[in-house]
Amino acid sequence: MDLARLLLVTGKGGTGKSTVAGAMALALARRHPTTLVDLDQQMRAARMIGLIPGVEPDRGESDSEPTAVPNLETASVRPSAELAAFIDRIVPIKALARRMLQSRTFGYVSAALPGLDAFLMLERLRVHAERAAEQDRYVVVDAPATGSALELLAVPSALKRIAPLGTLNRLATGVEEFIADASRFAVILTLTPQEFAIREAMETSDVLRGRMGVSVAAAALNRVPYRLFERAELAALEADPACARLARWRDGAEGQAARARRLALRAGLELVELPMLFRPTLGRPELETLAAALEGRLVPARPGRAAAQAPVAAGATKHGRAARAHASSPPSRDRHGAAARKPH
Amino acid sequence: MSPTHLSTIASSRGDPLRELLACRLLICLGPGGVGKTTVSAALALAAALSGRQVDVMTVDPAPRLLDALGLDSAAASTPRAVSLDRLAGAANLGEPAGRAGAAGARRRPAHSAGRLRALRLDPKDTFDALVARHAPSPAAADAIMQNRIYRNLSQALAGVGNYMAIERLLELADEPATDLVVLDTPPAREALDFLDAPRRLLELLNSRAVTLLGGGMRRGLSVVDFAARAVLAAFDRLTGLRLLTDVQAFVQNFDGMYAGFAERAARAQRLMTAKDTAVVVIATAEAERIGQAQDFLAALRKSGIEPRAAIVNRTLPAIVSSAEIARAQFSSALRRKLALAAADLDALGRRERAALETLRASSPATMRLFTIADFEREPAALRDLVRLGQTLTVLE
Numbered sequence: 047m048d049l050a051r052l053l054l055v056t057g058k059g060g061t062g063k064s065t066v067a068g069a070m071a072l073a074l075a076r077r078h079p080t081t082l083v084d085l086d087q088q089m090r091a092a093r094m095i096g097l098i099p100g101v102e103p104d105r106g107e108s109d110s111e112p113t114a115v116p117n118l119e120t121a122s123v124r125p126s127a128e129l130a131a132f133i134d135r136i137v138p139i140k141a142l143a144r145r146m147l148q149s150r151t152f153g154y155v156s157a158a159l160p161g162l163d164a165f166l167m168l169e170r171l172r173v174h175a176e177r178a179a180e181q182d183r184y185v186v187v188d189a190p191a192t193g194s195a196l197e198l199l200a201v202p203s204a205l206k207r208i209a210p211l212g213t214l215n216r217l218a219t220g221v222e223e224f225i226a227d228a229s230r231f232a233v234i235l236t237l238t239p240q241e242f243a244i245r246e247a248m249e250t251s252d253v254l255r256g257r258m259g260v261s262v263a264a265a266a267l268n269r270v271p272y273r274l275f276e277r278a279e280l281a282a283l284e285a286d287p288a289c290a291r292l293a294r295w296r297d298g299a300e301g302q303a304a305r306a307r308r309l310a311l312r313a314g315l316e317l318v319e320l321p322m323l324f325r326p327t328l329g330r331p332e333l334e335t336l337a338a339a340l341e342g343r344l345v346p347a348r349p350g351r352a353a354a355q356a357p358v359a360a361g362a363t364k365h366g367r368a369a370r371a372h373a374s375s376p377p378s379r380d381r382h383g384a385a386a387r388k389p390h
Numbered sequence: 391m392s393p394t395h396l397s398t399i400a401s402s403r404g405d406p407l408r409e410l411l412a413c414r415l416l417i418c419l420g421p422g423g424v425g426k427t428t429v430s431a432a433l434a435l436a437a438a439l440s441g442r443q444v445d446v447m448t449v450d451p452a453p454r455l456l457d458a459l460g461l462d463s464a465a466a467s468t469p470r471a472v473s474l475d476r477l478a479g480a481a482n483l484g485e486p487a488g489r490a491g492a493a494g495a496r497r498r499p500a501h502s503a504g505r506l507r508a509l510r511l512d513p514k515d516t517f518d519a520l521v522a523r524h525a526p527s528p529a530a531a532d533a534i535m536q537n538r539i540y541r542n543l544s545q546a547l548a549g550v551g552n553y554m555a556i557e558r559l560l561e562l563a564d565e566p567a568t569d570l571v572v573l574d575t576p577p578a579r580e581a582l583d584f585l586d587a588p589r590r591l592l593e594l595l596n597s598r599a600v601t602l603l604g605g606g607m608r609r610g611l612s613v614v615d616f617a618a619r620a621v622l623a624a625f626d627r628l629t630g631l632r633l634l635t636d637v638q639a640f641v642q643n644f645d646g647m648y649a650g651f652a653e654r655a656a657r658a659q660r661l662m663t664a665k666d667t668a669v670v671v672i673a674t675a676e677a678e679r680i681g682q683a684q685d686f687l688a689a690l691r692k693s694g695i696e697p698r699a700a701i702v703n704r705t706l707p708a709i710v711s712s713a714e715i716a717r718a719q720f721s722s723a724l725r726r727k728l729a730l731a732a733a734d735l736d737a738l739g740r741r742e743r744a745a746l747e748t749l750r751a752s753s754p755a756t757m758r759l760f761t762i763a764d765f766e767r768e769p770a771a772l773r774d775l776v777r778l779g780q781t782l783t784v785l786e
Contacts, residue, residue, distance in 0.1 A: 059423040060676050088681060142624060191422070212627075242423075274731060279724055286718050288710040289728055291766070295709060296731035324734035326741045328677065 049346050050232035052175040052185040053263055056195035057236030058246040062268040064090035065328065066236045066320070067188035069336035070266075071095070075118040076341060077348045079183040083174060084122040085167065091188040092120045096330050113330070123170045125163035132166050136213050165201045169217055172224040175231060182349055192250050195233075199225055199258055228261035235265045235315075239302035248309055264344055265315045269322040270303045271296065318343045406758050406784045410699055411437040413668040415563060415571050415661065419690075420672035421682045422577030425703045428455055428769055428778065429672050429762065430574035431508070435772070436779040438474060438506035442569040445469050445507045445562050449555065449576045454770045459508040469507035469562070477772055511555050524650035556658045563661060668698035673749075675702050675742045675761075680749050687753055699758040701782070702746060706739050707763045746785060759785040 055067040068091035071082040082092055092098045097120050099112045130147055137143035174185045189195045202221040209215045225231045233254055237247035247265055254260040275283070275293045283290040299322070310317035320336045410416070411433065418430045427448050434446035448459070456462065460472050518535055525531035555575065562571045661667060669690060673683035683700055690697050715728045750759055763781045765774070 059421055060674060060679060062676075062678075064678060090678065090681065094677075137624065193422070274727055279727065282720065282724065283728075286720075288714065289718055289720070291707075292709045292715075292728060292731050292735070294766075295707070296734060324737045326737045326744070328741065 048229060049184070049344060050175075050228055050261065050263060051178040051183070051230050052171060052187065053232055053234050054171075054187045054189045054195065055234045055236060055266075056189040056192050056250075057266075058238075058243045059191045061236040061238045061243050062320075063191070063236050064088075064094060064188050065333065065336065066234065066266045066268060066340075067091040067186050068094045069320070069333045070234060070340055070344070071118055071186040072115065072333055072337035073341040073345050074184045074186065075115055076337070077345055078117065079181060080118050081174065081178070081183060081185045082118060082120045083171070083185055083187045084120070085187060086190050089120070089122065089188075091186075094329060095333055121174070123167045125167060128166035128170055129163060132169075162205075164198045165205050165214075165218065165221065168198065168202065168221045168225070172221055172230075175224065179230065192235075192246055196250065196253060196258075199254075199260060226259040232261040232263035234263050236268055237265060237306065238269045239267065239299035239306055241302060244302060244306045244309065247306075248313060251313060251315055262315060264318050265306075265310055266318050266320055266340070267303065267306050267310075268320045269299065270319045271299055271322040271324075273297055273300055316343075406699075406760070407436070407782055408440070410668060410670070410758065411440065411442070411570065413570065413698070414666040415559075415573065415664070415668070417573045417575065417662070417667065417669045418672055419575050419669060419686060420577070421679060421686075424672050424674045424679060426577070426672045427452070427574045428775070429701055429703055430572050431455060431459060432762075432769075432775045432779040432782075433670075434506055434508075434570070434572040435472075435775050436782075437570050437572070438472075438504040439477075439776070441504040443505050443567055444570045444572065445509065445565075445568050446572040446574070447509055447511060447555065447558060447562065448574045449511050452768070454768055456510070458770060458772050458775060461508055461510050469509040472506040472508050472772070474504070474506060474772075477776060509558070511558065557654070560654065560657055560661065663695060669695055671697055671700045673700065673702055674704050675706075675745050677745055680745045683749060684752050687757075691754070696754070697757055699760060700749060700753060701760045701762060702749070702785075703762045704764040705746075705761040706735060706742055707766075709735065750785065761785055 053070060055063050055070060057063050057066075067082065071080050071091065072095065074080040082095075082097070084090075084092060089098055095115060095118075096113045097115065097118065133143050133147055134140075171185075171187065177183065178185050190198070202218045202225070206215055206218045206222070209218070235247045235250055237243045251262050251265065254262055275297050280290070280293055280297070283293050303319070307317060318340060320339050323332050323335065325332055416430075416433060418426055418433070420426045430448060431446055434444045438444040446459075448455075448461075461470060521534050522528075522531045525534065555573065559571065559573055562568060662669075671683050671686045671690070673679040673686075680702075683702075687697050687700065710728075710732065712729060712732055715725055715732060718725060718728065720728070746759070746761070753759065761783050762778060763783070765778060765781075769775055769778055
């Protein structure tokens, strides 16, 4: 199936939503014009890549100059700006529109309306996706955590119920169709090999695909360590509790990763595994390594070059084997991340 | 960096953890999924074991933590005593974590006349109960609850459970037999969602425009009133909503309840900013969480609340030194792998320290920064909570 024009990246808090959104944007930008959209005003993904300046705790090089990435642009969607734009659009008289936006009462009332802001942000995403389809562009959205994202996606139908007629109803219908259209809108769920993160991803996928009719492009299983210790070695290490604990810390996620694979298979979810990067920083080079793992699995070929791109890295990330990008072998800065896909 | 153990808090003056626990009200804020409930419970337990009379209010704890606190899955709106005697002999509370279980000699309970009570708030229990309490009549309460603006307000302004938590907090804080109330707040995207709930409600009710809109029916139209109505009427016409009538009905219905709400909201506001109230922000060390913690801290300070501490939960543990690995009785191949694993841990440790430094650099000098090392498994028993408290470390 074709990849949706707009991909909303969400997951449990702390599973690396911004990391995956950033990596996915880099992966797409290798072959297509791409827009990285920020929804929660932090611009974290863009800062990790270094597209915009600002301190990012993990990046390591906090005060460096922003660097552009070819084919990749950023955009942000702000509730206040969207509300202003909306009022401007529906109120024909400019003076009245201004007056409305300045009115405290209007502020309270619009704040009290469930998700008017959220809805207008979705409407903006719909417009982004529409433009993307015309330009062979892809849009990656760095979205808030699962709970908030589900609330966001439930807004259009709620709004239709309270506004049975008029402009809002018409817009809400359009947005509802947009998020249910797999060619325009899909979700990428992030999870880590941890019990609660796996459970939340599976439940969210059920709600999205079952109840809301929203397509899930992939589940990105983040931070999968490649196995360092053999089973027999782990048994031998039990003689020394501290060493055994170190080995469990290092490889312990493997059991949960296996569980995530089983559950994803059963649910018919496309699971893309991203290696745990034992690196002291998490910036552009690390995101390029993750992008390599995503590129082969999710990124469509350039238009008209399908044959040339087809054999790329098929199955390379299966069972986390792409995870060989170890601390001792710095990830390649090679644009196509060949190091991360090297057979072994 | 030096570990601060519970065993020492009773004796050492100027101890950061002791100072933190010396307040009357400890409010734990933070984003979801950082272990806020567990940390709140561990702090409350630490205070109780040091001899204080402590109540801990939790919101939506994990089943295993409920067990640990002796609560069942039904919400308990009255505090239940947590038996600290179960701890006697189970873990040697007087000893640092590493040596727990090493000696069975000290079997007397380590807590000296402290007590811990826990209560669990039902997150589904909302604003409605408050309205029912303050409304002049059941019919008036009904009219308010059916109002669309109210329904949206109670979600948008209050957040689930926030007001009820504050109500219960006011009651607990009034009990003379209680030294300390530890409050675990519902997960919030913004720090002030919880603390600000009373003030925002008051502000809305006080807003002149809303009063005019609601009262307009009785007082006749003034010029200001007319403008506000015109704005809403235009909006309604264009969007297909009927907000104007709803706002009017809401404000009129709310009229009789204003005094009750205002009084409690003002008291809650005073309590939040009282001198012996400590606000603590809890996070984990991932960059995303550190960023959220920074936002929380900034928002608090902007609204005049000086956060007392930030606690970063689940930091990487120090497991084994390279010298110990070199000495271990394993094959050289296995020792090499252990050294690789140690290097991996060290690399992530450096990333984590950079994140902690970012947090430190952006926080005021008066604010303490604590870390709690990862526990390897979900705390499942009271003694796990004790140990968790014992690993609380001040980051100097």
